Amino acid sequence: MSSLPLLPPAPAGHVLALHAGRAISQDEFLAQVLALAAALPAGRPLLNLCNDRYHFALGLFAAIAHGNLSLLPNSTAPENIAALHAAHPDLLCLSDQQEPPFGLPTLRITAPEIATATPAMPQIPPEQVVACVFTSGSTGQPQPHIKTFGRLFACAQAEARRIWATTGGPCAVLGTVPFQHMYGLESTVLLPIFGGGILCGERPFFPADVASALADLPAPRFLVTTPFHLRNLLDAEIALPPLAALLSATAPLATELATRAEAQLGAPLLEIYGSTETGQIATRRTTAGPDWALFEGLSLEQEGDYTWADGAFLEQRQQLGDVLELLDESRFRLIGRHADMINIAGKRSSLAYLNHILCKLPGVRDAAFCLPDESEAGRLAAFVVAPGLSAAAINSALRPYLDPLFLPRPLVFLDSLPRNATGKIPAAELQALIEQHLKPQESRRSAPGLSSPPRGAQHDR
Incomplete structure (x- = not known):
């Protein structure tokens, strides 16, 4: 293909965006x-x-x-x-x-x-380099990745085919996520523009603003969000206009939260899987089970502990940062992120899984495990936002779910965690919490700095 139109063909008078009313x-x-x-x-x-x-x-x-x-x-x-x-x-x-x-x-x-x-x-030539996007920094220094026009165009159209199959057709798209980030760029800007939907100019954050912005959109409506934003929206118990579907990414979505969202909002909730390096490559409906379905034309191949993606809109074979279990040619299960896998006294787990268990406990509003000392003898710790709960009560509630080796000692109670606009905790912010609350005074005075990212950051998507 020698060139692509800047915008795909559309019917006369097609409304591409809603802006300032x-x-x-x-x-x-x-x-x-x-x-x-x-x-x-x-x-x-x-x-x-x-x-x-x-x-x-x-x-x-x-x-x-x-x-x-x-x-x-x-x-x-x-x-x-x-x-x-x-x-x-x-x-x-x-x-x-x-x-x-x-x-x-x-x-x-x-x-x-x-x-x-x-x-x-x-x-536009499909090979034209149009953007340089950066990883979120949740696992270390943000890394740049070059994107071509053809790759972004094809990836957005693949997402549109998958999403619109659930919603019954193109939607007006509202996002609570930043659009400079890969997830927000693909799902709140490129999806409506390249996929025949309607781009919404607003980026609401507070639940009441989300409800108001949705009310200003024509049906069918599609909400792009994160687990962190979604939980806040549901906790506010504000009535929303009817939704065709919701989309979540940037961190693992608990089945309990997805079930609650579908029941409370009356719409299917999809998760999207991908990375800054690959773009989005798979989806699942969380309440339907743990399996992810690849976009058409993509393939996965495992070599040792690592999985490689290839085909479709990927310009080259790309190594994934996650541990996957391949089920067949088009389906897989997500085990955890390589950077999240921990081994304590010969027993393995994932920090993402531990975070999921801790955050679902009644009374826990937010939490993050970390491994300050990465030696096998190291102890896990956790930062928790849980007003009214004690460390003893939380560890007691965790015991039915976790091996005693994975119980956090200590638990550090905070008023809030330093999450960014996508709901992640940057590695540098987590390291700063470790230095402040978990390192002894002597270590703090002689700390070498923040060059090595701590274990405990979330998905880099």
């Missing part, structure tokens, strides 16, 4: 994209820091049309932005804020003019 057709979106593209300098990498999902999409597609690389950091911590600027001295920031972020040279994206012309559709 107004429906925007695909033709109008394209005209705005090309107007912005004409203002971009040739060759400069772009740092897309727009807070509004629609403005972000305008910047992303304008960059693709003009041939600029979009840098999409997982975090806007000053040290991350400084590292990007050092690596790309000619960096230009795209922003919809009044002040230039971090003092960078900035092109401000404002509310676009209403466009009436129907421009010609740009044709």
